[in-house]
Amino acid sequence: MEALTDLKAILHSKRANIYYLEHCRVMQKDGRVLYLTESKKQNFYWNIPIANTTVIMLGTGTSITQAAMRMLASAGVLVGFCGGGGTPLFAGAEIEWLTPQSEYRPTEYVQGWLSFWFDEAKRLEVAKSLQLQRVTYLRQVWAKDRDLQQMGFNAADAGLERALNAYESASGGSQKVGDLLMYEATLTKKLYQYAAQTCRVQDFNRNHDNVDLPNQFLSHGNYLAYGLAACTLWTLGIPHGFAVMHGKTRRGALVFDIADLVKDAIVLPMAFVCAAENATEQEFRQQVLQKFTEHKALDFMFDVVKQTSLQAAWGTSS
Structure with missing residues (x-):
């Protein structure tokens, strides 16, 4: 299993990904953050490259596990629960965003x-x-x-x-x-x-x-x-x-x-x-x-x- 400290560091200002997800479950599996989509015949897992992600917006029909949230926080990814189509944002710790708890940011x-x-x-x-x-x-x-x-x-x-x-x-x-x-x-x-x-x-x-x-x-x-x-x-x-x-x-x-x-x-x-x-x-x-x-x-x-x-x-x- 990849250690959290082994994640490749990418400056937030250089990160490329924002995710909007709906009708899926976000989880941690084998040291990665995945989202699971379910169908009648088969379930599909999709990887989220958290080291290159700034924000994840969780829309209609989504859930997230504690283990996934821990890994997202370790990578400095902001998470927000929102309505269908990405609006509006619902509750979080910092306005509408669930922000990683890091005391080592610049002052x-x-x-x-x-x-x-x-x-x-x-x-x-x-x-x-x-x-x-x-x-x-x-x-x-x-x-x-x-x-x-x-x-x-x-x-x-x-x-x-x-x-x-x-x-x-x-x-x-x-x-x-x-x-x-x-x-x-x-x-x-x-x-x-x-x-x-x-x-x-x-x-x-x-x-x-x-x-x-x-x-x-x-x-x-x-x-x-x-x-x-x-x-x-x-x-x-x-x-x-x-x-x-x-x-x-x-x-x-x-x-x-x-x-x-x-x-x-x-x-x-x-x-x-x-x-x-x-x-x-x-x-x-x-x-x-x-x-x-x-x-x-x-x-x-x-x-x-x-x-x-x-x-x-x-x-x-x-």
Whole structure:
């Protein structure tokens, strides 16, 4: 049996896999974590490469053994129980995630984050910085992604460029987080309109309760991004409650702040592309995860959070 300490170490920022499982049982067998699917005639075991996995989402009809959870924790894999299609997330130890219990994560990043967090002015400066990096990442992804370009997404589109420039300008001049959230909502609405028009999706209206494909895919993809964000924050030792934008009503809102860095660039366009192609939920999930890997979304999250945490000073103390 392979010892837990023999697992090949892969940095979390370089891990490639997120799993969404349903109607199966996750267990430990012969030193590996497997999931078991049952059929009338035969049962099938499938291996989960835990050393290269960031997040496992357990959907409808799933269970997990204590031994499997122990091995996942040893490999630093976050686990979340969720509804069908990956949404919504249910209870866990850290917001909605069952996080490994490790006391040997770095302390410099949480100390750096807290060094500015209790100053409202500095917190606002960090929120502005995250929004600018969010727009920069969107421009980079859309400018080089051939699949999106073939579907008509054009990073140099005049209307899109005006919307992004206006958002950058308005965000930079924001005097409070409420203004920033308002500008963000305006930009997101324009991006929805642009994506719907580009992919010829008729009568789209963003509603989390709607069951049309674009809304389903947006919700599903957002939760995949939340998984990456939660993994980033857990690895760097930063509690999810120290948000800079969304923390008024949700204890774990920092997950949403960090996930926003990549949602508009990848999840949003792919939701409309896959809806236009009438893709299945599994096909959409595979394409989004492929884009996360292709555009190094997890690396980008790690770089931004680390850079933000270690910034010498943010803004001016009020």
